[in-house]
Structures are given as C-alpha cells and as structure tokens.
Amino acid sequence: MSALMEKLVPDTQAPDDGGFGLARRKALKVLMQHGFPQRKTEHWKYTPLALLEKRALQGPIAQQGERPPAPPALPFATGLVHLHNGVLDPDRSDLPSGVTLVAMLPEDIHFSELDDSGPAHAFAWLNIARFAEAWRIGVEPGLECRLAVVMSFDDGFSGVVHPRLKLELGEAATVTLVESQQGRGEGLCNRVFDIELATRSRLTHGIERASAGAAMIDRTVIDVGRDADYRAYVLDGGGPLTRQDLIVNLGHANAHGSICGVAILHDRSLVDYHTAIEHRVGPSTSAEDFRILADDQAVGVFNGRIHILPGADDSHSTMNTGNLLLSENARINTKPELEIHAEDVTASHGATIGQLDDLARFYLRSRGLDDNQAISLLKYGFAAAVFDELPEGDLRDWMIEQLRKRL
Amino acid sequence: MLKINNLHVAVGGTEIIKGLDLEVGSGELHAIMGPNGSGKSTLGYALVGRDGYAVTEGSVEFEGRDLLELEIEQRAAAGVFLALQYPVEIPGVNNAYFLRAALNAQRKARGEDEVDSIDFLKSVREQLKILKMDESLLKRAVNEGFSGGEKKRNEIVQLAVLEPKLAILDETDSGLDIDALKLVAEGVNRLRDSQRSFIVITHYQRLLDYLKPDRIHVLSDGRIVESGDASLAERLEREGYAFLDATEA
Ligand SMILES: Nc1ncnc2c1ncn2[C@@H]1O[C@H](COP(=O)(O)OP(=O)(O)O)[C@@H](O)[C@H]1O
Ligand SMILES: [Mg+2]
Numbered sequence: 001m002s003a004l005m006e007k008l009v010p011d012t013q014a015p016d017d018g019g020f021g022l023a024r025r026k027a028l029k030v031l032m033q034h035g036f037p038q039r040k041t042e043h044w045k046y047t048p049l050a051l052l053e054k055r056a057l058q059g060p061i062a063q064q065g066e067r068p069p070a071p072p073a074l075p076f077a078t079g080l081v082h083l084h085n086g087v088l089d090p091d092r093s094d095l096p097s098g099v100t101l102v103a104m105l106p107e108d109i110h111f112s113e114l115d116d117s118g119p120a121h122a123f124a125w126l127n128i129a130r131f132a133e134a135w136r137i138g139v140e141p142g143l144e145c146r147l148a149v150v151m152s153f154d155d156g157f158s159g160v161v162h163p164r165l166k167l168e169l170g171e172a173a174t175v176t177l178v179e180s181q182q183g184r185g186e187g188l189c190n191r192v193f194d195i196e197l198a199t200r201s202r203l204t205h206g207i208e209r210a211s212a213g214a215a216m217i218d219r220t221v222i223d224v225g226r227d228a229d230y231r232a233y234v235l236d237g238g239g240p241l242t243r244q245d246l247i248v249n250l251g252h253a254n255a256h257g258s259i260c261g262v263a264i265l266h267d268r269s270l271v272d273y274h275t276a277i278e279h280r281v282g283p284s285t286s287a288e289d290f291r292i293l294a295d296d297q298a299v300g301v302f303n304g305r306i307h308i309l310p311g312a313d314d315s316h317s318t319m320n321t322g323n324l325l326l327s328e329n330a331r332i333n334t335k336p337e338l339e340i341h342a343e344d345v346t347a348s349h350g351a352t353i354g355q356l357d358d359l360a361r362f363y364l365r366s367r368g369l370d371d372n373q374a375i376s377l378l379k380y381g382f383a384a385a386v387f388d389e390l391p392e393g394d395l396r397d398w399m400i401e402q403l404r405k406r407l
Numbered sequence: 408m409l410k411i412n413n414l415h416v417a418v419g420g421t422e423i424i425k426g427l428d429l430e431v432g433s434g435e436l437h438a439i440m441g442p443n444g445s446g447k448s449t450l451g452y453a454l455v456g457r458d459g460y461a462v463t464e465g466s467v468e469f470e471g472r473d474l475l476e477l478e479i480e481q482r483a484a485a486g487v488f489l490a491l492q493y494p495v496e497i498p499g500v501n502n503a504y505f506l507r508a509a510l511n512a513q514r515k516a517r518g519e520d521e522v523d524s525i526d527f528l529k530s531v532r533e534q535l536k537i538l539k540m541d542e543s544l545l546k547r548a549v550n551e552g553f554s555g556g557e558k559k560r561n562e563i564v565q566l567a568v569l570e571p572k573l574a575i576l577d578e579t580d581s582g583l584d585i586d587a588l589k590l591v592a593e594g595v596n597r598l599r600d601s602q603r604s605f606i607v608i609t610h611y612q613r614l615l616d617y618l619k620p621d622r623i624h625v626l627s628d629g630r631i632v633e634s635g636d637a638s639l640a641e642r643l644e645r646e647g648y649a650f651l652d653a654t655e656a
Contacts, residue, residue, distance in 0.1 A: 358458070363495040364505075366455050367565065368483040368513035377508065381499030381548065 003053045004036045008126055008160060008188075015132050023109045026116075027129035034119040041119055046301040046333055047243050047272045052215060055186055057160050067091070071150040072180055075206075075398030078146040081137060085153055086161025086189055088133055098143040104134035108166055110194065113221075123217050123243075127162040127192040134164035141170030141198070150180045153214055157185030166194045169201035169228075176204045176392050181218075183211025183239055193220040197228040199252070204392050205232040208402050211239025219245040224284075226252035233390050234261035234290075235399055237406045238269025238298060246275045250284035250312070258287040262383045264406040265298030265330070272301040279312035282342060288319040291383050294330035305337040306349070312342040319349040324356065324382055376407040383407075408433045408604045409474075409573055414465035416446075416453040416629075422463070423449045425629035431573070434601040438615055438640065439608045441626035442648045447608045448492055450626070451577045455489045456482050469573065483509075484516035486572030490562035490579050492608075497549035502561070505549050506531060506568055513569065527568075534567040537597065538590050556587045563594040574598070575606045580614040592617035612644040 009031055017024050037044030068084035071092060079095040081088070095101055109128060114121040139145065149165065169175055183189065197203055209216065216239060224230045236242060248257035263271045277286045292300030306317050323332045336349040356378050364374035383403055390396035409431040416424035423446045431437050439447055453460045454467065456479040467474040474482060497505065511521045535542055538560045550558050559579050566574050576595070580588050592614060595605065607618060615623070615637065623640050625633040627648070633639065642650070 357495075360495050360497050362457050362479065363491065363497070364509070365479040366457070366483055366489055367505075367509035367569065368480050368516065369509055370478075370480050370512065373508065373512060377500055377505070378497070381497055383499070385499045 002035050004049060005031070007052065007055075007057050008036070009129065015130060020106050020109060020128075023106060023111060023128050026111065027125040030116045030125045031122060031129060034117075034122065036122045037119045043120055043274055043303065046270075046299065048241055048270060051241050052188060055188070055215075056158055057188060058158065069152065071152055072182060074148050074150070074180065075178060076146055076394045078148045078178065081135070081147070081149045081165075083149070083151045083163055085157050085159070086132070086151070086163045088135060095137070095147070096145050098140040099145060099147065100138040102136050102138070104136045104164065104166060108134070108136055123190050124192055124219050127164055127190055127219075130160075131162040131164040131192075134166070136166045136168065138168045139170055139173045139175055142172050143170065144174045146176045146178075148178045148180065151189065151191075152182050153184040153187070153189070155184050157214060158187045160188045160190065163189065163191045164193075165191070166196070168196045169198055169203055171198045172200040173198070174202045176206075176395055178206045178395060178398075179208065181207070181209035181211075181216065183209075183214035183216050185213050188215045188217065190217045191219070193218070195220065195222040195230075197222070197224045197230055199226045200228060201225065202229040203231070204390070204395065205230070206390075206395050206399055207232065207234045208399065209235070209242065210237030210406075211242060213240065215239070215241040217241075217243045219247075221247045221249070222257065223249045223251060224255040224257050227254045228252070228256070230257045231391065232259040232261075233387055233395075233399055234259070235402055235406075236261070236263040236265075236271045238263070238265045238267070238271060240268065240270065242269075242271045244271070244273050246273070248275075248277045248286065249280060250278060250286060250315075251280040253281055253283060255281070255284045256286065258389075260288070260386045260389070261290045262386050262403065263292045263294075263300055264379070264383065264403070265292065265294045265300055267296050267298065269298040270301075271299075274303045276305040276307065277317065279306070279308040279315040279317065279342070282312040283314040283316075284312060285315065286317045288317075289386050290321045291323065291386055292321075292332050292334075293324045293326060293379055293383060294332050295326035297327070297329045299330070300332045302332075302334040303337070304335070304349075305339070306347060308340045308342045308345050308347060310341045312345070314344045315342060316345065317347040319347075321351045322382065323351075323353040324379065325353060326356065326379075379407050380404065408435075408470060410466075410468040412466045412468075414450075414453070414467065415463045416449055417461045417463050418449060418459060423629055424453065426465070427626075427629065427631055429624065429631060431604045431606060433604060434599070435621045436599065436605040436607060436618055438618070438620040438623045439606060439626050440610065440623065440640065440643055445626045446629045447626055448577055451489050451575045451606075451608065454482075454575060455479060455487055480512065481516065483569075483571075484513045488566055488569060488571035488574045490559075490566060490574065490576045492577040492581070494550050494558040494562050496551045498551050500549050501545075502547055502549050503528070503531065503545040506565065509565070510569060531564070531568055534564045534594075537567075538563055538594055540564065555582045556584070559583060560587065560591060560594075563591055567594060567598060570598075572602065573604050573606070575608070577608045578610065579607075580609050580611055585613075588613060589617065612640050615640045
C-alpha cells in the first residue's frame with residue numbers, strides 16, 4: 001500500500017457506515033485497487049500530492065466543547081451553513097424558510113459518473129468512503145434567496161476531513177450562493193459538492209477561497225436543468241495545494257452554464273483548476289473565463305475541457321484563459337480542450353500567457369502612481385473583468401473588494 | 408521653469424538626442440517641430456524619465472531642482488506631464504478610478520489631502536464637456552476602444568485634471584479633424600497661465616495658429632537647429648524642412 005493510502009485510508013478511522021455501506025464498500029474497493037494518482041496520472045501531473053505524504057495528517061479535527069470562531073464577514077445578510085474543521089456548526093447555521101438542511105440519504109450519493117478503472121477520481125471515492133457528515137440543502141420551488149456556505153478551520157487543524165454537500169434548487173428557484181473557504185492548519189479538506197438546478201432555476205455561485213496551510217481538494221459537480229442558468233465566479237488567493245474540479249453538466253435543453261475564475265498567487269502557492277463543461281443536450285450554451293496571476297514561485301494550472309456530445313446540436317460555447325506571469329520563478333500551465341461531436345455548433349477558445357505591459361506601467365507612473373500602485377492597478381485591470389458580468393451587484397462588489405485586497 | 412543643458416539621450420545604446428539646449432520660462436508655450444525620427448518623442452520620454460531612455464550627458468533643471476534625479480512618479484508629482492503621441496490602453500481599469508488614483512497619488516506625494524470625490528467628479532465632468540467627450544468614457548477602461556481622437560482628447564482631460572506646471576504635448580494634434588483640433592487647442596488655451604508652461608510637439612501650423620507659441624524650435628537629428636518666433640512655423644509650412652539642409656550646408 002502506498003504512503004498516501006496509509007495516511008488517507010487508515011483502517012482505524014472508518015466512520016460508522018450510516019446506511020451508506022454499499023457506496024462506501026464500492027469506494028474502498030476502487031481505492032484499494034487503484035490507489036491515488038501518481039505523477040504520471042492524467043490530470044494529476046501538476047497537483048503536488050507529495051505534500052500530503054509529508055504531512056502528519058492526524059490529530060483531533062474538533063476541539064471538544066469549544067465553540068467554533070465566528071465565520072468571516074459576508075457580502076450580505078444571508079442564510080448560512082457553517083462548517084468548521086469540516087463539521088457542521090449547528091449554532092451558527094441558520095437558513096430562511098423554504099430552505100431545508102437535512103442529512104443526506106444513500107440515494108443522494110451519486111457515483112455512476114466516477115471512474116472506477118483508475119486513480120483519476122480517487123479523492124472523490126475517498127470522500128464517499130470516509131465522509132463523516134453529508135448535508136443536503138434544499139430550496140423550494142420558486143423561492144428567491146441568498147445563501148452562504150462558509151468553511152473555516154482552526155490554526156491547529158491537522159486532520160483529514162471529507163465534507164460532503166448537496167444543493168438542490170427547486171423549479172424556478174433563484175439563488176445567490178456565496179462560499180467562503182478559509183484554510184488553516186496543516187490538514188486536508190477533501191470536499192465534494194453536488195449541485196442540482198431544476199427546470200428554470202437560476203444559481204449565481206461565488207466562491208472565495210484561500211488557505212494559510214490546509215490542502216484543499218474540491219470537486220463540485222453541477223447538473224443544470226432545462227431552461228436553467230448556472231454561473232460560477234471563483235476567486236482564489238492561493239495556498240500550498242488547492243485543487244478545484246468544476247464539472248458542469250448541461251443535460252437539458254436551453255441549459256446555460258458559465259464558469260469564471262481568478263487566482264492571485266504568491267509565494268509557493270499552487271492552484272490547479274480542472275474544469276469540464278459537458279454539453280449533452282442541445283441547444284445549450286456555456287462560457288468560461290479563467291485568469292491566473294502567478295508571482296514569486298507560485299504555480300497555476302488551468303485545464304479546461306469543453307465537450308459537445310452527440311445530440312447537443314445547436315450548442316454554443318466560448319472559453320478564454322488569460323494568464324500573467326509576474327516573476328521568473330512562477331509557472332503557469334494552461335490547457336484548453338475542445339471536443340465537438342455535434343452539429344450546428346459554435347465553440348471558440350483562446351489562451352494567453354503574458355507579462356505585465358511595461359509601457360502601461362510607465363504610463364501609469366507618468367501620471368503619478370508609484371510602481372507598486374501601477375502594478376496593482378494593472379493586475380486588477382487584468383483580473384477584474386472576469387467579474388464584470390456577475391449579475392448580482394452586491395456579490396460583484398464583494399468579490400472585487402476581495403480581489404483588491406489580494407493584489 | 409525648465410533649463411535643459413547639453414542633453415544627450417541614448418535609446419538601446421544609440422544616441423538619439425545629441426546635445427540639446429532649451430529654456431522654457433514660466434507661462435511660456437514653446438513649440439517643437441522637426442522631421443520624423445529627429446528625436447522629438449525621445450526628448451519627451453527623457454524628460455518624464457521613461458526606462459530605456461538613458462541620459463548620458465547634460466542636465467535638466469526644473470524649478471531649480473535636478474529633474475533627472477527623480478523617479479517617473481516623482482516627476483509627475485513635481486508637475487511634469489507628458490501627453491503621449493500614442494496613449495496607452497489599460498484594459499479593465501476604469502478611467503475615472505485611474506484619474507482619481509493618479510491625482511491622489513500626486514497630492515499625497517506633495518503632502519496634500521486627497522480630493523473630495525464629489526468635487527473631483529464635478530471637475531472631471533466639466534473637462535469632459537469642454538472637450539465634448541461623452542461622460543460614459545469615465546466608466547470605460549482607460550483608452551480601451553477609444554477612437555484615435557478620443558484618446559488624444561483623453562490626454563487633455565488628464566492634463567486638465569492633474570494641472571501640471573509643465574505640460575509636454577507630443578503630437579496631440581496628429582490625426583485630429585479640424586473640430587477636434589480646435590477643442591484640443593481651446594482645452595490647452597484655457598489651462599494657460601503665468602505659472603504653467605507648455606512644450607508642444609507638432610508637425611502642423613494649424614495648431615500653432617490657435618496656440619500662438621512664444622517660441623518655435625526645430626529639432627533635427629537630436630539637436631535644435633533653428634529657433635524663432637511664429638514666423639518660423641509659417642516658413643516651415645511653406646518650405647518644409649529642406650531649408651535646414653541648406654542652412655547647414
Ligand atoms: N525604443 C526605441 N528603440 C530603438 N530606437 C528607438 C526607440 N525609440 C525611438 N527610437 C529611434 O530614435 C529616433 C527618434 O525617434 P523619435 O524620438 O520617436 O522621433 P520623432 O518623435 O521625432 O519622430 C528614431 O530613429 C527612432 O527609430
Ligand atoms: Mg514622435
């Protein structure tokens with residue numbers, strides 16, 4: 001058994017199967033058979049899992065009897081689900097009427113789309129095998145509301161947690177969801193978040209994340225219903241290992257999905273985005289725009305796949321990734337992938353990696369800004385455009401404020 | 408106000424300005440003309456301190472200070488402004504935000520308070536009106552998608568808002584139609600006073616008709632080869648720069 005296997009799947013920590021026995025056994029079997037990704041495993045080349053091998057990855061995940069600290073400030077008053085060290089903080093979680101929070105049932109766990117023939121989805125399997133809590137948030141049809149999911153950690157957090165969440169939007173519900181994830185300590189948070197948008201529902205999804213220590217592995221899968229509209233806006237401030245898989249399934253007519261993100265990376269931060277937009281039925285539309293700004297010795301990865309499957313005729317997609325290398329020692333790897341198997345389709349993609357424009361820098365300085373201000377402003381100008389289209393003004397202002405703080 | 412003495416400037420190891428002397432007094436407007444490639448833009452860049460424009464010899468005194476010792480932004484705060492021949496697009500940076508940030512940075516460097524944001528907006532709107540520019544430009548990214556003429560006028564808006572003591576205009580009139588040219592000239596004339604000086608680089612008599620320069624200089628191959636009053640511009644307009652070779656020969 002590999003070192004990572006012993007660390008992440010120790011026999012002693014098996015949780016109560018909680019009725020999830022079937023799924024858990026399947027997950028364990030896949031893990032035992034294929035283990036964790038290696039350096040050569042497709043889609044895991046740049047994720048430094050060796051970091052996890054070096055970590056102790058044990059210790060209590062929750063201080064007994066201690067009240068978790070208050071979650072960070074949010075852009076607006078909202079219903080709140082607070083997870084501290086990966087566990088629900090029931091005192092601070094509070095949802096408006098029409099929104100329910102219940103423990104997941106076995107049928108809420110989907111794994112038919114996970115690869116069981118290799119290690120590519122090992123962390124998703126690991127989540128199934130080892131999650132301690134799994135929560136389902138339901139929004140009733142037609143409801144309009146704002147929600148927040150906040151994840152915080154103790155400074156001394158050194159455990160491994162596998163939070164599992166599901167959000168279900170009822171028909172024609174309109175939701176703004178803001179997520180704040182602030183990693184600390186030396187542990188690993190291996191989260192899975194499933195989101196389902198029923199017919200004509202709309203979700204605007206902001207994710208603001210940074211980690212001062214904890215490794216953050218996140219797999220978010222969104223199923224967009226007929227005439228439904230999903231928009232994600234991600235802002236990453238870095239951390240030693242942040243891996244974001246974002247999968248948008250457009251499986252119904254007139255489904256729309258757009259995903260945008262900005263990563264502002266300093267020091268030795270690593271953020272690895274793996275996104276997939278699956279046009280399964282046409283007509284459907286998607287748009288994607290990710291920007292990585294890597295300074296110091298940071299590493300940014302963007303692997304964006306747009307897949308237009310047979311039957312998704314009359315689908316339209318645009319993808320763009322723009323990247324700024326701000327130091328000689330920073331690295332950015334981008335790979336847009338476009339696969340089209342349908343007709344009457346338009347799809348475009350563009351990718352650039354550049355540096356700060358010296359002439360623009362001079363221009364700003366010649367108007368009185370010092371060099372640092374000029375650089376910040378240029379970085380801001382490069383990144384902020386991603387949030388221009390954010391339809392929810394309060395969320396946009398907040399994301400832009402968080403962005404400014406990180407420049 | 409400005410005393411340039413035996414200035415030599417090299418770009419990429421090649422000497423472009425080759426011993427240039429120029430004095431501009433308070434409140435004066437000097438025009439610099441000269442053929443393409445003679446070093447006019449290089450002179451402007453060297454005065455504001457752009458990287459890569461190395462002063463290899465000579466001195467520049469601005470209000471009694473050694474201008475060449477100052478960083479780019481310090482020169483801006485001291486009151487030197489260059490309207491670029493090709494204004495730069497800054498994607499994603501809002502024009503109004505940029506203007507205010509620039510003004511506040513200069514004020515801070517001079518030990519002054521930040522501008523009141525309402526007063527600021529008022530004054531910017533007024534300038535836009537004078538230059539017949541749409542207010543929506545404030546919300547757009549700096550120079551991005553602006554027409555050539557809008558870019559040039561935007562430089563004059565910046566000039567009016569930042570109120571420098573010495574403004575260098577590098578071919579701000581090139582590419583402008585006659586109406587836009589008039590607007591730019593009016594914009595400049597409004598800003599003229601006994602405490603503010605201008606160096607106007609241009610190819611055209613037209614602009615100078617409106618501005619009525621105190622002195623006109625002809626720059627050729629990195630040196631000022633001829634200086635005179637307004638009649639010099641008229642002669643250049645008639646005869647082109649060919650007579651320079653004749654005088655030199
Ligand atoms: N960045 C540069 N690198 C190399 N040569 C330059 C650069 N900028 C200007 N030059 C050269 O310097 C000379 C003067 O250019 P410039 O000052 O732009 O002239 P003008 O503005 O009078 O047309 C030209 O020969 C030009 O080719
Ligand atoms: Mg020029």
